[in-house]
Amino acid sequence: MLWIFLAIIATALLYYFTVKPLKYWTKLGVKQGNPTPFFGDNWATFWKKESFAEFTKHVYDQVPNVRYSGFYQFSIPTLLLKDPELIKQITVKDFDHFLDHRTFIPEESDPLWGKNLFSLKGQRWRDMRATLSPSFTSSKMKFMFSLMADAAHDFVQHFKNKNEKIVTVEMKDTCTRYTNDVIATTAFGVKVDSLKERDNEFYLMGKEATDFSGIIKNLKFFGYMSVPWLFKIFSISLFSKEVSAFFRGLISDTIRTREEKHIVRNDMINLLMEARKGNIQKQDDESTSVDTGFATVKESDVGKAKVQKHLTDEDITAQALIFFFAGFDTVAGIMCFMAYELGVSQEIQDRLREEIEDTMRESNGKLTYENLLKMKYMDMVVAETLRKWPVAIAVDRICTKPYTIEPQTPEEKPLSLEKNTVVWLPIFGIHRDPKFYPEPEKFDPERFSDENKDKIVPYTYIPFGAGPRNCIGSRFAILEIKVLFYHILSNFKIIPVEKTTIPLKISKKSFNLMADEGFWFGLERLEK
Known part of the structure; x- marks a missing residue:
C-alpha cells in the first residue's frame, strides 16, 4: 500500500510541476501550441x-492569424507578440x-x-542608459570612425x-578578429x-566569453532558463573566472593609469x-546629423535623463564587458551573413562595388565619415542583411506591473497579464x-530603396529591438560593418x-545564429 501511495504522490507532483504549468495560456483563452512536459x-x-x-520561427508560425x-x-509561460501595433x-x-x-543570471x-546595461532593472537601468547614451551619438561615431577605418585597413592589408x-x-x-x-x-x-x-x-578572452557552442555553456544557459533558483543557490556564473579576472584587471589598470597620468x-x-x-x-544634438542608416534606432528621452554618478570599478567593468560581449560575436555574425549574401549574389556585390568606387573618386581615395554614410546602396544591403539575418533573434520584456491587453478582434x-509575465518580440519570425x-x-x-522603404510597416523591422530599451549600440554596429x-x-x-556551403544551413549546435559548417x-x- 505504501508503494501505491508514494506512486500516487509522485504522479501528482509530476503533474503539478510539469503538466499543469503548460495549461496556463489555455486557461486565459490564449491560443498555444503543443508543449512537452518539462x-x-x-x-x-x-x-x-x-x-x-x-x-x-516555429513558435511564431504555430498559431496563425492571431x-x-x-x-x-520550459515551464515558463511566454506571450509572443505578432501584431506590429501591439x-x-x-x-x-x-x-x-x-x-x-x-x-537571466542573478547579480x-x-x-x-x-x-550590465542589458540586465539592470527599473531606475538603475534608466540611470545607466542615460550615462552611456553620450558614448553612441553621431559625434562620437565620427571620432570612432577613424579608429574603425584603421582596423579595417590593417585587416585588408593583411x-x-x-x-x-x-x-x-x-x-x-x-x-x-x-x-x-x-x-x-x-x-x-x-x-x-x-x-x-x-x-x-x-x-x-573574447572568444571564451562569447562561445556558446560547448556543452558546459549550453547546460548553463538551459539551467538559467529552467531552474534559475538552483543556479542562484550555487552562485553559478556565466563567465569563467579567467574571463572575469582578465576584464576586471584590464579596467582597473586602465582607470588607475589614466588617473595617475x-x-x-x-x-x-x-x-x-x-x-x-x-x-x-550633456548629450549632443543629433537633429542635424547624418545618421548611420535605416536600421539605426533612435534614442528616447530615457537616454537624455540625469546620469548615474555613483559608479564603482565593477560597474564600469560590467558595461565594458557587455559592450565587448555584444560587439565581438554579434556584429561579426552580421558581417558573415552579409559576406555570404554578397558571395552568392555577385550582381548585388558588383553594384555595391560600383558605389564604393564612385565614393572613392568623390573622396579622392580617402574615405570620410560623411561620404560613407551617404552610400545608399551600402545601407540597403546592410538593412536587408539585418532583415534576413537578425542576430538578435528574439528579445523579451517583463510585465513590471499588472496590464490588460484590450480585445481588437x-x-x-x-x-x-500578471506582474512578471514574460513577453516576447520574435524578431526572426517577424522579419520572415x-x-x-x-x-x-x-x-x-531593393526592399530598402528610397521608393520602397516607406512601405515597410512600422515595428515589423526591429533588428535592434523596439522602444526605449532598444540596443544602444546600433550606430556603432552599422558603422563598423560599413567600414569593413x-x-x-x-x-x-x-x-x-570549394568549402562554401550553398545554401547556407543554420547550426543547431550553437545558441547564436551561425552557419553549420x-x-x-x-x-x-x-x-x-
Missing part, C-alpha cells in the same frame, strides 16, 4: 534538433509596464552580468600581403592586431570615469513573415570556394 516548446532546441532561430499567442520556455503599444506607449528584461551569481590571387578564409574567425580589434581600440584604448597576433589575450581618451571608459566625477557632458477577450516581406527567404536590398565592407570590396571580390569564402584580388 521542456515546454524547447524540447527540439534542448536536444539540438533545431536552432534557436528555427525555434523562434495578434499574440502563448508558448513555454508591439508598439507594449514597447513604446506603455513602456512603463514593460520596463525590464527577464532576469549575486555573476555581478559582471547582473550589473590579406593583400599574402600576394595570392585568391585567399580562402573562414569569415567568422576572420571577422571576430576585426571586431575584437575595433572594440579593443574604441572602448578600451588597447591597440591589437588579431590577424597577426592570433593568440593575443584580448582575443582569446591624466590621460584623456574619447572612449567609453573615459565617459564612465567622467560620469563618476560628475563631469559628464471578435475572437479576443481582455487579457490580464511573408505578410510583411514577400519572398522572405530572398535577399533583396568598404575596404574589403575596394580590394577584393568575395567568391564561393562555417562561412568559407575566397577573397579574390581585384586588378587595379
Whole structure:
C-alpha cells in the first residue's frame, strides 16, 4: 500500500510541476501550441534538433492569424507578440509596464552580468542608459570612425600581403578578429592586431566569453532558463573566472593609469570615469546629423535623463564587458551573413562595388565619415542583411506591473497579464513573415530603396529591438560593418570556394545564429 501511495504522490507532483504549468495560456483563452512536459516548446532546441532561430520561427508560425499567442520556455509561460501595433503599444506607449528584461543570471551569481546595461532593472537601468547614451551619438561615431577605418585597413592589408590571387578564409574567425580589434581600440584604448597576433589575450578572452557552442555553456544557459533558483543557490556564473579576472584587471589598470597620468581618451571608459566625477557632458544634438542608416534606432528621452554618478570599478567593468560581449560575436555574425549574401549574389556585390568606387573618386581615395554614410546602396544591403539575418533573434520584456491587453478582434477577450509575465518580440519570425516581406527567404536590398522603404510597416523591422530599451549600440554596429565592407570590396571580390556551403544551413549546435559548417569564402584580388 505504501508503494501505491508514494506512486500516487509522485504522479501528482509530476503533474503539478510539469503538466499543469503548460495549461496556463489555455486557461486565459490564449491560443498555444503543443508543449512537452518539462521542456515546454524547447524540447527540439534542448536536444539540438533545431536552432534557436528555427525555434523562434516555429513558435511564431504555430498559431496563425492571431495578434499574440502563448508558448513555454520550459515551464515558463511566454506571450509572443505578432501584431506590429501591439508591439508598439507594449514597447513604446506603455513602456512603463514593460520596463525590464527577464532576469537571466542573478547579480549575486555573476555581478559582471547582473550589473550590465542589458540586465539592470527599473531606475538603475534608466540611470545607466542615460550615462552611456553620450558614448553612441553621431559625434562620437565620427571620432570612432577613424579608429574603425584603421582596423579595417590593417585587416585588408593583411590579406593583400599574402600576394595570392585568391585567399580562402573562414569569415567568422576572420571577422571576430576585426571586431575584437575595433572594440579593443574604441572602448578600451588597447591597440591589437588579431590577424597577426592570433593568440593575443584580448582575443582569446573574447572568444571564451562569447562561445556558446560547448556543452558546459549550453547546460548553463538551459539551467538559467529552467531552474534559475538552483543556479542562484550555487552562485553559478556565466563567465569563467579567467574571463572575469582578465576584464576586471584590464579596467582597473586602465582607470588607475589614466588617473595617475591624466590621460584623456574619447572612449567609453573615459565617459564612465567622467560620469563618476560628475563631469559628464550633456548629450549632443543629433537633429542635424547624418545618421548611420535605416536600421539605426533612435534614442528616447530615457537616454537624455540625469546620469548615474555613483559608479564603482565593477560597474564600469560590467558595461565594458557587455559592450565587448555584444560587439565581438554579434556584429561579426552580421558581417558573415552579409559576406555570404554578397558571395552568392555577385550582381548585388558588383553594384555595391560600383558605389564604393564612385565614393572613392568623390573622396579622392580617402574615405570620410560623411561620404560613407551617404552610400545608399551600402545601407540597403546592410538593412536587408539585418532583415534576413537578425542576430538578435528574439528579445523579451517583463510585465513590471499588472496590464490588460484590450480585445481588437471578435475572437479576443481582455487579457490580464500578471506582474512578471514574460513577453516576447520574435524578431526572426517577424522579419520572415511573408505578410510583411514577400519572398522572405530572398535577399533583396531593393526592399530598402528610397521608393520602397516607406512601405515597410512600422515595428515589423526591429533588428535592434523596439522602444526605449532598444540596443544602444546600433550606430556603432552599422558603422563598423560599413567600414569593413568598404575596404574589403575596394580590394577584393568575395567568391564561393570549394568549402562554401550553398545554401547556407543554420547550426543547431550553437545558441547564436551561425552557419553549420562555417562561412568559407575566397577573397579574390581585384586588378587595379
